[in-house]
Amino acid sequence: MLDVKWIVHKFGGTSVADAGGYRTVARILAGQHRTDEYTAVVVSAMSGVTDALIELVEIAKTRDDSFPAKLEALKQRHLDTLTELGLEQARELELAAILGADFRDISEVLKGVSISRIASEQIKEFVSGHGEIWSAQFLAAHLSSVDSRATWLDARQVLTVDSEGSQIKVDWIRSQTKLDQWLVEHAPLAETVVITGYIASTQDGIATTLKRNGSDFSASIFAALLDAESITIWTDVDGVLSADPRRVPDAIVIPDLSYQEASELAYFGAKVIHPNTMFPAITRGIPIWIRNTFKPDARGTAISAKPKSEMPIKGFATVDEMTLINVEGTGMSGVPGVSHKLFGQASSEHSICFAVPARQTDLTKTTLEDAFEAEIRRGAIQTIEVVDNCCILAMVGDGMIERTGIAGKFFHALGKAGVNVRAIAQGSSERNISAVIEQHESTKALRAVHSAFYLSPQTISVGVIGTGLIGGAFLNQLAERIHLLKTERGIDLRVRGIMNTRRMLLHDRHLDLEGWPDRLEACDAEADLARFVEHIHPGHLPHAVIVDATASAELPRQYESWLKSGLNIVTPNKKGNAGPFNEYQKLHDAVRESGRYFLYETNVGAGLPIIHTLRNLLDTGDTIIRIEGILSGTLSYLFNSLDGTKPFSEIVRAAHQQGFTEPDPRDDLSGMDVARKLIILAREIGLEIDLEDVRVESLVPENLRGSSPEDFLDGLVDHDQAISELVRETQARQHVLRYVGAVEANGNVSACLRSFPADHVFANLTGGDNIVSFQTARYNSQPMIVRGPGAGPEVTAAGVFSDLLRLASLLGAPL
Ligand code: ADP
Ligand code: ASP
Ligand code: MG
Numbered sequence: 001m002l003d004v005k006w007i008v009h010k011f012g013g014t015s016v017a018d019a020g021g022y023r024t025v026a027r028i029l030a031g032q033h034r035t036d037e038y039t040a041v042v043v044s045a046m047s048g049v050t051d052a053l054i055e056l057v058e059i060a061k062t063r064d065d066s067f068p069a070k071l072e073a074l075k076q077r078h079l080d081t082l083t084e085l086g087l088e089q090a091r092e093l094e095l096a097a098i099l100g101a102d103f104r105d106i107s108e109v110l111k112g113v114s115i116s117r118i119a120s121e122q123i124k125e126f127v128s129g130h131g132e133i134w135s136a137q138f139l140a141a142h143l144s145s146v147d148s149r150a151t152w153l154d155a156r157q158v159l160t161v162d163s164e165g166s167q168i169k170v171d172w173i174r175s176q177t178k179l180d181q182w183l184v185e186h187a188p189l190a191e192t193v194v195i196t197g198y199i200a201s202t203q204d205g206i207a208t209t210l211k212r213n214g215s216d217f218s219a220s221i222f223a224a225l226l227d228a229e230s231i232t233i234w235t236d237v238d239g240v241l242s243a244d245p246r247r248v249p250d251a252i253v254i255p256d257l258s259y260q261e262a263s264e265l266a267y268f269g270a271k272v273i274h275p276n277t278m279f280p281a282i283t284r285g286i287p288i289w290i291r292n293t294f295k296p297d298a299r300g301t302a303i304s305a306k307p308k309s310e311m312p313i314k315g316f317a318t319v320d321e322m323t324l325i326n327v328e329g330t331g332m333s334g335v336p337g338v339s340h341k342l343f344g345q346a347s348s349e350h351s352i353c354f355a356v357p358a359r360q361t362d363l364t365k366t367t368l369e370d371a372f373e374a375e376i377r378r379g380a381i382q383t384i385e386v387v388d389n390c391c392i393l394a395m396v397g398d399g400m401i402e403r404t405g406i407a408g409k410f411f412h413a414l415g416k417a418g419v420n421v422r423a424i425a426q427g428s429s430e431r432n433i434s435a436v437i438e439q440h441e442s443t444k445a446l447r448a449v450h451s452a453f454y455l456s457p458q459t460i461s462v463g464v465i466g467t468g469l470i471g472g473a474f475l476n477q478l479a480e481r482i483h484l485l486k487t488e489r490g491i492d493l494r495v496r497g498i499m500n501t502r503r504m505l506l507h508d509r510h511l512d513l514e515g516w517p518d519r520l521e522a523c524d525a526e527a528d529l530a531r532f533v534e535h536i537h538p539g540h541l542p543h544a545v546i547v548d549a550t551a552s553a554e555l556p557r558q559y560e561s562w563l564k565s566g567l568n569i570v571t572p573n574k575k576g577n578a579g580p581f582n583e584y585q586k587l588h589d590a591v592r593e594s595g596r597y598f599l600y601e602t603n604v605g606a607g608l609p610i611i612h613t614l615r616n617l618l619d620t621g622d623t624i625i626r627i628e629g630i631l632s633g634t635l636s637y638l639f640n641s642l643d644g645t646k647p648f649s650e651i652v653r654a655a656h657q658q659g660f661t662e663p664d665p666r667d668d669l670s671g672m673d674v675a676r677k678l679i680i681l682a683r684e685i686g687l688e689i690d691l692e693d694v695r696v697e698s699l700v701p702e703n704l705r706g707s708s709p710e711d712f713l714d715g716l717v718d719h720d721q722a723i724s725e726l727v728r729e730t731q732a733r734q735h736v737l738r739y740v741g742a743v744e745a746n747g748n749v750s751a752c753l754r755s756f757p758a759d760h761v762f763a764n765l766t767g768g769d770n771i772v773s774f775q776t777a778r779y780n781s782q783p784m785i786v787r788g789p790g791a792g793p794e795v796t797a798a799g800v801f802s803d804l805l806r807l808a809s810l811l812g813a814p815l
Contacts, residue, residue, distance in 0.1 A: 006226035007032070008040045010197065010219035013047035014236035015293040016135055019084035021046075022142045028234065028296050029143070029192065038187065040226055042197045042219040043139050045131020046081065049074065050198070050212070053128045056106075060113040067110055075103045078134055085142050095137060102130055126207045129156075129199035132215070140194040151190040155218060156207055158182055159200040168210055168276065170221055171203065179225050195222055216274035220288070224280035231281060232289040232300075233273065239290045239301030240265065240272055243316045243450045247443050249509040250455060254314050255299065256307035258398050261314050262288070264432050268317040268394035278303070312399025312406060313453045318442050319392040321358040324422055326351060327368065329381035353423050355392055355436050390422060391442045394434040395449060401430045411435070413452035417539040419445040447540030458813040459492040461544040462804070463536030465529075467500040467520065470572055471549030473797035479513035481801075491808045494541070499532050506535050529558070537567050543811050547800060548573050560590040563598065570803045572602035572796050577683065578676035581690050584683060597810055599803040604631060604677045605770045605790040607799030613786055614684050614774065623777040624685045628742040631677045633768030633791025634661050634668040635699075635739040640765055644731060648723040649716035656713065660768065664709045669699040674741045674751040682743045689749060697752035699739070730755045736763045761785060768792070 009032065011025050033039060052074050060067045078099055082092060106127055113119045133154060140152035158178035160171040187193060197215025202208050210217045216233055223231045240262065241251040257265075259278045266275040272290060281288050282305070291300035328351040356364045368384050375381040400406045407426070410433055414421055423436040437445050451459070464471055478495065485491045494510035498520055504527050505511060505520045537544040546562060548555050548571040556576030559569055576587055577600060591598045604610045617624065630636045637660055641651050655661050661668050675694045682689050704715045730737055735755040740762065743749050756762045762771060770790025773783040789795050
């Protein structure tokens with residue numbers, strides 16, 4: 001063999017889907033090449049070609065006469081790619097002639113298959129290997145056009161294997177001899193050798209393959225034969241991921257893997273690498289890299305003998321479409337022969353179960369029935385149960401050998417997601433734990449275990465209902481902070497759904513909040529509360545919260561069931577807390593029983609910390625004597641403006657026009673909004689009260705209670721006189737008028753218009769400020785005061801946001 005350093009690169013079908021793919025490959029190779037190294041490039045068929053060739057044989061066999069047209073389409077795809085490669089004309093014509101001849105051969109073979117309706121394994125192997133033959137020639141021709149020292153090798157000329165079913169045994173000695181001979185003849189002329197992946201020859205020189213996805217295996221066989229320094233498998237993902245990215249959107253790149261870990265992951269179905277790939281590399285200690293053709297700057301995954309890694313668990317994978325076979329019999333107990341007969345090993349259980357690929361179910365069952373005929377007749381074996389539609393879910397990692405609690409976490413995650421585990425096994429290497437589960441739960445289970453090991457407990461699935469003033473402002477505030485919260489605080493808030501009364505916008509991972517209103521408007525999913533809630537609470541994410549930013553009376557009726565199903569709730573909506581006492585009690589019982597959080601700081605005083613302050617006082621053992629304050633932003637504004645210069649009706653009308661009141665100002669003036677807030681505060685301190693227990697003074701004159709909002713505003717003028725007199729009389733005493741709510745520990749709850757001396761804290765407010773004073777045993781002569789803007793979308797939204805962060809902190813985030 002030549003005494004040179006070899007580097008092996010392998011490009012999968014995903015890398016060479018078209019002419020652009022071959023150009024990209026050439027660029028990558030040029031970037032990787034060092035002058036003192038020779039490069040072997042193992043290449044797969046263009047993507048989809050192997051599938052298409054196999055399908056052609058299958059359809060020819062059924063005498064479906066569509067195969068000539070399909071074959072022609074495949075030929076055309078190759079001719080088009082060839083044209084697009086823009087080779088020198090002579091070279092292009094030469095390759096076109098080769099393609100023509102190959103396709104004629106295949107056509108003849110398929111005709112034979114169609115007539116005889118026989119498609120032997122050899123025929124399938126012969127036909128299906130052509131994709132690599134064409135692909136390697138395309139790549140070699142393109143490389144030659146940019147680098148004249150490239151040639152190609154049809155692996156069938158050197159690689160010799162014996163295959164028994166799916167087992168492939170490489171004849172190393174013969175393959176080595178043949179390769180060495182080939183190199184002596186060709187390699188001195190070419191620093192780059194393009195080698196066909198997937199294909200090989202039998203000892204008799206008949207074309208065969210290394211079976212599906214076998215090009216990875218080809219790459220490592222050639223690396224061993226060439227004693228290469230490294231193997232790089234270029235594909236369409238950034239490396240080996242912690243799970244199949246098509247099923248687990250959160251999957252991340254595993255930077256380093258041991259050969260064993262990679263083998264196990266591949267064995268359990270991680271398609272990115274073929275299970276056999278590791279064996280030749282292990283014996284020579286050749287490192288394997290998995291990298292992304294489309295992101296050549298990404299580091300990728302390194303697979304080696306002793307990687308440095310702190311992660312005990314590397315990845316998860318599933319083997320789909322399996323059948324569980326359960327052999328059960330009381331007579332088996334203590335009869336080691338049964339399991340010996342089954343597996344060639346002893347066991348004294350009274351039942352044994354194992355999984356087989358679904359397509360082997362019937363064969364397995366009849367084989368078992370034949371083998372155990374005597375035992376079944378004797379009654380030693382009672383049932384051979386077949387459980388269809390199963391799959392195997394596996395977790396892989398070297399670190400589980402030394403650590404405890406890993407299996408517990410795995411099964412706990414499955415349990416929490418409601419996945420039914422039918423059987424469990426731990427690999428003898430102790431590098432994997434696997435469970436047989438039902439096929440339809442495969443993705444859910446994969447996501448659940450993946451999250452348990454890979455996501456921070458502070459990952460929260462967020463669903464926002466209501467996109468009005470508060471909901472909208474909240475989403476905008478979130479959009480600005482969400483990234484920083486994740487990078488700097490480790491709080492991963494994932495807004496996975498936004499819904500208003502008409503539509504809903506859902507995302508599996510997280511919505512990009514930039515421009516959310518347009519996207520919500522443009523999406524065509526109609527609002528569907530049940531579907532929305534189910535989506536927000538998917539089972540595989542550790543925590544979920546619904547932000548109810550509506551004023552709906554309907555949604556709070558669902559809170560109890562949401563909490564019980566494991567959702568947390570954050571809301572400015574007062575309806576849940578201010579309804580009938582028995583409903584309030586049921587809701588709060590559900591909070592306690594479920595262990596979930598229901599946060600509603602913005603029910604009183606918008607973003608001001610009123611409920612939180614009250615809770616702190618109570619929790620630290622203080623006794624509340626009286627809570628009193630101005631709790632309506634609107635009423636605060638009206639009376640702060642009522643200085644005798646303008647009539648009351650005018651102030652109300654102006655406030656109404658500026659949007660400072662409810663659409664019907666009587667909703668504010670009736671005092672009911674204040675009464676609801678008082679009920680909420682009263683219930684916090686343990687009073688069992690309902691709305692009818694609150695003495696509420698309505699500022700809406702009796703005669704104006706039934707009219708329209710406009711008539712009300714007109715009619716209010718008739719009352720200006722009386723109010724002006726009241727103001728004058730109050731001012732004469734150096735007092736001001738304020739609408740104040742009060743809760744007393746003895747159960748007196750009231751909301752009414754009162755006068756306060758001009759130097760009282762309630763007298764000196766601005767705009768729509770709220771103020772609450774807590775008179776307690778500790779804060780007795782000097783009450784504790786909370787004051788500030790207590791209404792408006794921005795401050796309310798900020799309060800909702802702060803509740804959401806409080807939730808993250810309650811769930812363990814370091815805030
Ligand atoms: P190639 O044509 O390059 O051989 P494959 O389609 O055979 O590519 O394999 C790459 C694909 O494997 C990826 O696109 C990805 O969807 C899938 N895949 C499945 N499991 C994993 C995993 N654990 N890590 C990375 N990719 C995976
Ligand atoms: N082309 C073959 C297949 O699709 C081999 C490979 O790409 O690994 O199975
Ligand atoms: Mg592959």
